[in-house]
Amino acid sequence: MAAVQTACEKCGAELVPDSAYCERCGTRTQRARRLVRVALRVEVVFFLLVVAMVVAFILVYAVQK
Numbered sequence: 001m002a003a004v005q006t007a008c009e010k011c012g013a014e015l016v017p018d019s020a021y022c023e024r025c026g027t028r029t030q031r032a033r034r035l036v037r038v039a040l041r042v043e044v045v046f047f048l049l050v051v052a053m054v055v056a057f058i059l060v061y062a063v064q065k
């Protein structure tokens, strides 16, 4: 885990704690980028689950025929 970011890495402005964007230039903070990465991973896992379920249903259907 990285230390809490206190200043914008682009313009150097001080950041509000737990903020997702720099108030001065709008650059995303490291915390916000990490959250986006986590959200993307959750989405990929969910998509793979749906695909696995569809494949399982097709297999069950093929076996029952």
Ligand SMILES: [Zn+2]
Residues within 6 Å of the ligand: 008, 009, 010, 011, 012, 013, 022, 023, 024, 025, 026, 027
């Ligand atoms: Zn900034």
